[in-house]
Amino acid sequence: MASxxxxxxxxxxxxxxxxxxxxxxxxxxxxxxxxxxxxxxxGGLSRGFYFxxxxxxxxxxxxxxxxxxxxxxxxxxxxxxxxxxxxHEADGRARMLYDTPQTQWRTWSNQWQLGENWNAEWVMAxxxxxxDLNNVSGLWNIFAGMHIYCxxxxxxxxxxxxxxxxxxxxxxxxxxxxxSDSWIDGVSDxxxxxxxxxxxxxxxxxxxxxxxxxxxxxxxxxxxxGHGNVEPDLPPAQQACILWRWAEG
Amino acid sequence: xxxxxxxxxxxxxxxxxxxxxxxxVRQFSIEENTRRLTRLISVTGEMCKRSLDRADWVRQxxxxxxxxxxxARAEVFHASGALRVMTGLETMxxxxxxxxxxxxxxxxxxxxxxxxxxxxxxxxxxxLAFERLWQIKAxxxxxxxxxxxxxxxxxxxxxxxxxxxxxxxGGASVAIKVAGGGAxxxxxxxxxxxxxxAIESAAVIGPDRAARQIYQQLESLMARSKAPVSELKATTxxxxxxxLHMGKRKSQRVLAPHYVGAIKIDGEEAQAYQxxxxxxxxxxxxxxxxxxxxxxxxxxxxx
Numbered sequence: 091m092a093s094x095x096x097x098x099x100x101x102x103x104x105x106x107x108x109x110x111x112x113x114x115x116x117x118x119x120x121x122x123x124x125x126x127x128x129x130x131x132x133g134g135l136s137r138g139f140y141f142x143x144x145x146x147x148x149x150x151x152x153x154x155x156x157x158x159x160x161x162x163x164x165x166x167x168x169x170x171x172x173x174x175x176x177x178h179e180a181d182g183r184a185r186m187l188y189d190t191p192q193t194q195w196r197t198w199s200n201q202w203q204l205g206e207n208w209n210a211e212w213v214m215a216x217x218x219x220x221x222d223l224n225n226v227s228g229l230w231n232i233f234a235g236m237h238i239y240c241x242x243x244x245x246x247x248x249x250x251x252x253x254x255x256x257x258x259x260x261x262x263x264x265x266x267x268x269x270s271d272s273w274i275d276g277v278s279d280x281x282x283x284x285x286x287x288x289x290x291x292x293x294x295x296x297x298x299x300x301x302x303x304x305x306x307x308x309x310x311x312x313x314x315x316g317h318g319n320v321e322p323d324l325p326p327a328q329q330a331c332i333l334w335r336w337a338e339g
Numbered sequence: 340x341x342x343x344x345x346x347x348x349x350x351x352x353x354x355x356x357x358x359x360x361x362x363x364v365r366q367f368s369i370e371e372n373t374r375r376l377t378r379l380i381s382v383t384g385e386m387c388k389r390s391l392d393r394a395d396w397v398r399q400x401x402x403x404x405x406x407x408x409x410x411a412r413a414e415v416f417h418a419s420g421a422l423r424v425m426t427g428l429e430t431m432x433x434x435x436x437x438x439x440x441x442x443x444x445x446x447x448x449x450x451x452x453x454x455x456x457x458x459x460x461x462x463x464x465x466x467l468a469f470e471r472l473w474q475i476k477a478x479x480x481x482x483x484x485x486x487x488x489x490x491x492x493x494x495x496x497x498x499x500x501x502x503x504x505x506x507x508x509g510g511a512s513v514a515i516k517v518a519g520g521g522a523x524x525x526x527x528x529x530x531x532x533x534x535x536x537a538i539e540s541a542a543v544i545g546p547d548r549a550a551r552q553i554y555q556q557l558e559s560l561m562a563r564s565k566a567p568v569s570e571l572k573a574t575t576x577x578x579x580x581x582x583l584h585m586g587k588r589k590s591q592r593v594l595a596p597h598y599v600g601a602i603k604i605d606g607e608e609a610q611a612y613q614x615x616x617x618x619x620x621x622x623x624x625x626x627x628x629x630x631x632x633x634x635x636x637x638x639x640x641x642x
Binding site: 098103107109111112113114116117118120121123124140142143175176177218219245247248249250251252258265274278280282292297300302304307309329330333334335336337338339 | 399400401402404412414429430431432434470471472473474475476477478479480481482484485487490492495497508509510511514557560561562563564565566571583585586587588599601603604606607608609610611612613614615626628629630631632633634
């Protein structure tokens with residue numbers, strides 16, 4: 091049975107008190123993550139873990155080879171949902187904030203290596219700005235067999251009109267929409283400026299000398315396990331391109 | 340930005356009437372909602388010149404889903420009556436041949452909206468107006484970071500419902516997603532129908548009072564911060580007043596005015612908050628500003 095994991099951080103008072111960040115608390119974090127959790131369980135997936143606030147650790151997504159423990163957490167479930175504050179570095183690396191310094195207060199994506207010998211196919215980060223739209227290749231290293239990273243290339247709003255995003259993404263996934271559509275449609279209310287983006291890697295046949303075969307891409311072909319087709323993993327040696335799809339207003 | 344400046348800036352381009360009519364919202368039974376969805380499926384099929392008559396109906400906890408021919412699907416949410424029909428296009432199917440100017444895309448969306456007869460879904464004292472165009476694009480790069488020009492995948496036209504002169508704020512009232520060649524990808528509707536005459540005319544609080552409440556809500560999110568709110572790089576994006584749509588999965592009994600404020604904060608972490616404040620002294624909608632809590636905590640393994 092396919093499985094999922096959730097990490098959701100609403101309160102950042104420890105990070106603020108430590109002077110690590112001025113990031114404020116969020117309000118509807120658990121509306122979204124509870125909605126995602128409930129929909130995926132109703133769709134027949136098993137919950138691997140659901141951690142909240144200071145139980146979310148940066149080591150859960152950091153690669154086991156780099157001092158983390160992803161093999162037991164993020165890389166041990168098929169789909170992972172995280173909600174926290176985020177941003178990206180100038181070189182395109184994503185970073186996200188935690189409210190406890192398990193070893194660090196933040197995670198950086200150069201320390202992620204997902205899908206390796208383990209399990210992760212999809213990561214969904216409801217978090218601002220973790221993808222640099224001008225340097226999406228800065229995320230390439232995270233795809234060690236993982237299929238799609240779903241994030242944001244600018245703000246993701248915390249508010250009343252986005253409180254059902256987790257339900258919407260979950261409903262889309264268990265209704266047989268592609269993972270890419272499920273994310274972009276699910277987090278967009280077509281009112282507030284959420285900025286969803288889905289990023290994946292492709293092989294040489296998909297790159298096709300720059301005449302992209304979009305039909306072959308994970309963006310077009312990947313669905314949640316049990317709810318449609320899932321393409322095979324693409325090992326790093328066979329990765330020839332990085333592809334992304336985003337919404338803008 | 341200090342409180343005074345924050346409030347001035349937030350109120351700079353919003354005006355509010357002294358009184359606003361409060362309306363009951365028409366409620367639909369599941370059977371009525373199924374008929375409404377059938378109507379939308381029918382007009383969609385007519386527009387796409389496809390037969391979508393046969394459907395496999397599945398009733399779930401919060402919605403009813405209709406599985407339609409050729410991969411199409413439709414759904415209606417029981418609590419709100421929000422509707423959606425998807426025609427079954429694949430995610431990267433029917434791309435636009437080239438990037439198109441916004442004017443042309445808007446014209447395309449407006450043309451499809453007319454064919455879908457979306458204006459028929461609102462009553463005499465309501466209106467629907469085009470609000471905003473969104474686009475979904477895709478791009479790629481090779482290992483040398485050589486990128487291709489973005490391709491346009493979809494254009495989405497968002498429409499806003501108004502009751503009288505006030506917009507109904509929330510997710511797009513109608514969203515029409517169009518693929519290349521003018522093919523319809525999906526149409527969604529979340530409209531609230533006022534039922535009967537106004538039940539009350541309520542006095543409206545001024546935008547300055549709403550902005551002050553928003554500032555206080557923002558302060559409450561920043562407790563224990565070493566940097567006071569006044570030192571944050573806060574940008575007030577907008578303050579709007581209108582009736583509030585509470586969402587697809589919530590049952591809503593009345594249309595009541597609220598202020599919706601949007602604030603962005605720059606810093607190590609990008610932040611974007613949307614705040615909602617009742618625009619009346621009297622409370623008409625049971626909004627839960629505190630948000631939900633996490634499920635029973637799962638204890639993390641020891642380090």
